[in-house]
Amino acid sequence: MEKTRTRTMQNRVPTGIQGLDEILGGGLLRRSCVIISGGPGSGKTTLATQFLYSGLTDYKEPALYLTLTESPNEIKNNMKAYGWDLETAEKTGGLKIIDARPILLTSEGLITPNESLFRGEMLPFSHIARLILKEIRDIKAKRVIIDSITVLVLQYVNKFYIRQGLLGLVQALSSQDCTSLLLQETVGERNTIPLEWALAHGVISLSCDPKGGDTARAIQIVKMRGIKHGERVYAMEIREKGIVVHPKVTVLP
Numbered sequence: 001m002e003k004t005r006t007r008t009m010q011n012r013v014p015t016g017i018q019g020l021d022e023i024l025g026g027g028l029l030r031r032s033c034v035i036i037s038g039g040p041g042s043g044k045t046t047l048a049t050q051f052l053y054s055g056l057t058d059y060k061e062p063a064l065y066l067t068l069t070e071s072p073n074e075i076k077n078n079m080k081a082y083g084w085d086l087e088t089a090e091k092t093g094g095l096k097i098i099d100a101r102p103i104l105l106t107s108e109g110l111i112t113p114n115e116s117l118f119r120g121e122m123l124p125f126s127h128i129a130r131l132i133l134k135e136i137r138d139i140k141a142k143r144v145i146i147d148s149i150t151v152l153v154l155q156y157v158n159k160f161y162i163r164q165g166l167l168g169l170v171q172a173l174s175s176q177d178c179t180s181l182l183l184q185e186t187v188g189e190r191n192t193i194p195l196e197w198a199l200a201h202g203v204i205s206l207s208c209d210p211k212g213g214d215t216a217r218a219i220q221i222v223k224m225r226g227i228k229h230g231e232r233v234y235a236m237e238i239r240e241k242g243i244v245v246h247p248k249v250t251v252l253p
């Protein structure tokens with residue numbers, strides 16, 4: 001009995017987020033690709049960085065952060081407010097932040113395509129997958145964040161292309177010895193199930209009720225292949241030192 005239990009836990013990657021590991025029964029599965037979905041300000045970047053920072057500090061696991069939205073400096077500055085020193089982690093070699101924003105700002109304040117990534121074309125999934133695989137191998141990353149896949153998806157109208165591209169990305173990431181969080185930005189799409197959810201191993205949905213109140217923020221594990229997890233919508237807080245989930249406080253969806 002004890003043996004089975006030990007074997008199961010070895011297969012888990014604790015998120016380091018208080019309450020979330022409890023709902024997950026220990027953590028995420030190794031080599032899984034999990035979508036973190038939610039509206040603006042729902043806590044996606046915070047959750048993902050907390051996961052990554054816990055890996056760096058508690059387990060000495062190298063991490064890769066691919067940003068397609070905020071600049072690396074913005075991320076480092078915002079996360080510093082929680083006490084997470086990404087700057088030092090980057091300097092000491094445990095963390096690599098890759099700036100994969102399709103559009104950059106010039107020193108004169110003008111926008112320009114990121115020519116180091118693509119030349120006048122869209123940013124194909126295959127290109128991103130190749131770039132990530134190279135970096136994962138280089139630093140032996142165990143935790144990976146893509147912030148966000150929405151930027152990749154928005155370039156295409158062809159759903160078949162999106163599906164194949166995302167599937168390729170998920171397969172490429174799962175071929176490595178790492179656990180990946182793919183951030184997904186949602187805006188007012190409460191009644192439709194995004195195509196991306198079918199392709200990932202897991203989906204965690206974050207929400208923030210604009211009316212506020214004590215239970216304004218919530219988290220739900222929509223799916224997690226291979227894991228028996230809590231199925232309710234749980235209260236969540238973003239505190240000074242990061243996210244706290246309350247497994248005993250459920251919220252009506």
Ligand SMILES: Nc1ncnc2c1ncn2[C@@H]1O[C@H](COP(=O)(O)OP(=O)(O)O)[C@@H](O)[C@H]1O
Nearest residue numbers: 039040041042043044045046081082238239240
């Ligand atoms: N240092 C902090 N302490 C407490 N709450 C914070 C702190 N920094 C940001 N927040 C809260 O977290 C929210 C942003 O979370 P973020 O992870 O950036 O969301 P998302 O990536 O989903 O847009 C902010 O809107 C704010 O309410």
Ligand SMILES: [Mg+2]
Nearest residue numbers: 044045046147
């Ligand atoms: Mg964000």
